[in-house]
Amino acid sequence: MSNKKIYFLLLCALASSLLSAQQKLLQGKITNETEVDGIHILNTSSRYNTVTNENGHFSIQVKLLDTLIFSSIKYNPEKMVITETIYEKGVVTIALTELVNELDDVYIAPNLSGNIVADLKRIKTEKPIDFDDVGIPGFKGKPEEKIVPLYLTITPLSVDIEALYKHISGYYKGLKTRRKWEYENNAVAKLLNYYTLSFFTTTYGIAENSVYDFLLFCAETSTIESDFKKEHFGSVLLILNDKAKIYKNRSSKENQE
The missing domain is CATH 2.60.40.4130 (Immunoglobulin-like)
Incomplete structure (x- = not known):
């Protein structure tokens, strides 16, 4: 195989890879x-x-x-x-x-007793209905782990050793932080999906590779998550306008340093 043909195939593979990564x-x-x-x-x-x-x-x-x-x-x-x-x-x-x-198909047991609770227990179906159906x-x-408040770990009648240890070791603190990050990341994904990437780059002049970081900054320092969830879009735009100025100013200072 000639070098030109190899280069051509490599360029095609690269173009295909770039296309598949572009949203x-x-x-x-x-x-x-x-x-x-x-x-x-x-x-x-x-x-x-x-x-x-x-x-x-x-x-x-x-x-x-x-x-x-x-x-x-x-x-x-x-x-x-x-x-x-x-x-x-x-x-x-x-x-x-x-x-x-x-x-x-429902199979009705013979000789019903007249007691509704008892008779219902005797009725059999092929399988239970699932939400997928x-x-x-x-x-x-798995259900989300419940964080036991510190004041409930020790009561006059009992001591929750496991929960108390999780408070002392910092496990619960780390769990709260991870959940906060997940919540903020979900909020950012929804904002990006609703407004699109080009909206932030064109309207606020945020670099494309910095949009996600900018939205995380907004989520961490404002009420943009709850305002967006409540469909208070006017408040969302006010927050974006205000935070864009702060974010760009901060980024400019970091670049100068």
């Missing part, structure tokens, strides 16, 4: 005729998520080969892989299959 905003529409609002769309690769509006339209940040999951109570869950064609067009339409829930996302992991 873009995908515009989409659910084409079903009824009940197309409030359908959840989750990007399982980036964890970005959004919901459709009353017309079935949505937008979400994607990269090549990301996987989107569509779910709602009325429709069966659907998966879509972002192919090169979808990525290049930047637009997609999808029709969801309506969910038809059928009850499992009706297309609703649900929590499958």
